[in-house]
Amino acid sequence: xxxxxxxxxxxxxxxxxxxxxxxxxxxxxxxxxxxxxxxxxxxxxxxxxxxxxxxxxxxxxxxxxxxxxxxxxxxxxxxxxxxxxxxxxxxxxxxxxxxxxxxxxxxxxxxxxxxxxxxxxxxxxxxxxxxxxxxxxxxxxxxxxxxxxxxxxxxxxxxxxxxxxxxxxxxxxxxxxxxxxxxxxxxxxxxxxxxxxxxxxxxxxxxxxxxxxxxxxxxxxxxxxxxxxxxxxxxxxxxxxxxxxxxxxxxxx
Amino acid sequence: xxxxxxxxxxxxxxxxxxxxxxxxxxxxxxxxxxxxxxxxxxxxxxxxxxxxxxxxxxxxxxxxxxxxxxxxxxxxxxxxxx
Amino acid sequence: xxxxxxxxxxxxxxxxxxxxxxxxxxxxxxxxxxxxxxxxxxxxxxxxxxxxxxxxxxxxxxxxxxxxxxxxxxxxxxxxxxxxxxxxxxxxxxxxxxxxxxxxxxxxxxxxxx
Numbered sequence: 001x002x003x004x005x006x007x008x009x010x011x012x013x014x015x016x017x018x019x020x021x022x023x024x025x026x027x028x029x030x031x032x033x034x035x036x037x038x039x040x041x042x043x044x045x046x047x048x049x050x051x052x053x054x055x056x057x058x059x060x061x062x063x064x065x066x067x068x069x070x071x072x073x074x075x076x077x078x079x080x081x082x083x084x085x086x087x088x089x090x091x092x093x094x095x096x097x098x099x100x101x102x103x104x105x106x107x108x109x110x111x112x113x114x115x116x117x118x119x120x121x122x123x124x125x126x127x128x129x130x131x132x133x134x135x136x137x138x139x140x141x142x143x144x145x146x147x148x149x150x151x152x153x154x155x156x157x158x159x160x161x162x163x164x165x166x167x168x169x170x171x172x173x174x175x176x177x178x179x180x181x182x183x184x185x186x187x188x189x190x191x192x193x194x195x196x197x198x199x200x201x202x203x204x205x206x207x208x209x210x211x212x213x214x215x216x217x218x219x220x221x222x223x224x225x226x227x228x229x230x231x232x233x234x235x236x237x238x239x240x241x242x243x244x245x246x247x248x249x250x251x252x253x
Numbered sequence: 254x255x256x257x258x259x260x261x262x263x264x265x266x267x268x269x270x271x272x273x274x275x276x277x278x279x280x281x282x283x284x285x286x287x288x289x290x291x292x293x294x295x296x297x298x299x300x301x302x303x304x305x306x307x308x309x310x311x312x313x314x315x316x317x318x319x320x321x322x323x324x325x326x327x328x329x330x331x332x333x334x335x
Numbered sequence: 336x337x338x339x340x341x342x343x344x345x346x347x348x349x350x351x352x353x354x355x356x357x358x359x360x361x362x363x364x365x366x367x368x369x370x371x372x373x374x375x376x377x378x379x380x381x382x383x384x385x386x387x388x389x390x391x392x393x394x395x396x397x398x399x400x401x402x403x404x405x406x407x408x409x410x411x412x413x414x415x416x417x418x419x420x421x422x423x424x425x426x427x428x429x430x431x432x433x434x435x436x437x438x439x440x441x442x443x444x445x446x447x448x449x
Contacts, residue, residue: 054391243327302403
């Protein structure tokens with residue numbers, strides 16, 4: 001099939017598909033007339049049942065907790081696949097020799113970018129921590145907070161401090177944190193079974209509404225997810241950064 | 254008021270999606286992507302979804318553009334080597 | 336107005352699909368995929384929206400007042416984060432394809448079976 005035929009074929013199928021999709025969505029109730037019973041049921045019950053004031057965190061980490069485990073393992077598997085694909089092609093220089101070699105390749109980061117990156121990194125990471133720990137009270141939770149915490153680390157990388165940080169050799173530590181976060185979620189699930197309740201049942205004391213450590217397992221799971229997501233994104237940034245640095249060396253040769 | 258805000262953000266998001274797709278230069282596209290992420294975040298706020306907006310701001314405006322720019326740097330250099 | 340969100344959903348899906356089919360660059364293609372994905376977020380949030388209702392956060396809101404559906408929001412928010420890691424996986428595959436085949440133009444890749 002040549003390009004012209006292909007585009008013609010695509011045009012026809014797209015028209016048919018869009019027609020089908022429009023027919024489908026136009027059968028939905030008009031905007032603003034929500035009908036489903038589940039959202040209302042949860043909104044009515046969440047504060048009394050779970051002592052959580054953010055219904056979304058309660059749905060994520062409690063009412064639909066098993067669903068979130070699967071989501072979390074999609075994330076886990078993608079990150080594992082990424083590191084597998086990218087590490088395979090890295091060259092053989094190892095350890096400190098490589099760190100010193102990378103130092104020469106970093107190039108110059110502008111002073112303004114360095115200053116801004118270093119200034120923002122810690123407040124952003126703290127904001128992420130706040131969002132993780134207050135997930136059951138106000139908008140937030142492990143997924144959002146974890147991403148924000150990881151952004152703090154990305155700012156450090158952008159500030160040109162990557163080589164300094166590399167001396168600490170972050171990947172093994174990050175991998176352990178990520179695995180702990182993913183495994184912790186499952187373990188909390190089993191904690192429910194250990195006390196004779198169902199998998200992922202909220203068995204911890206619920207606390208007073210509005211307390212930072214209220215809402216039983218929702219709070220613990222949120223922390224565990226936050227740790228996993230933050231470690232996963234920092235690991236991804238590290239791997240891609242290594243890739244981007246590898247090529248600067250070749251350019252120089 | 255809410256209706257007007259929602260309509261405006263919906264139209265902006267539709268335009269943003271088109272702009273992302275028709276930008277053929279990938280570096281510019283990465284920046285358009287981050288702008289589109291911001292537009293979507295405002296849209297989510299207008300639909301009373303602060304959690305989703307928070308998630309979209311963090312992912313769409315920081316994580317995705319950074320990963321994209323690193324990949325573009327890598328791939329461009331692979332091409333230059335040949 | 337009441338139909339606008341559905342049109343935007345279909346529009347984003349169709350535009351992203353068009354971008355994928357006509358793309359000459361795997362990175363461009365990956366970004367177009369995220370545009371398609373964003374159409375699902377708009378769809379979910381529009382379905383769960385109720386006119387005049389507040390966000391489902393009861394920190395300052397009495398729990399009897401009307402709020403939008405938290406279930407669809409929970410689905411969308413986890414997917415946004417997971418989407419970013421899947422995007423990273425696709426980008427890693429792009430890097431690998433560039434290394435193996437020397438091109439990231441999908442229209443030339445088909446001739447080079449791996």
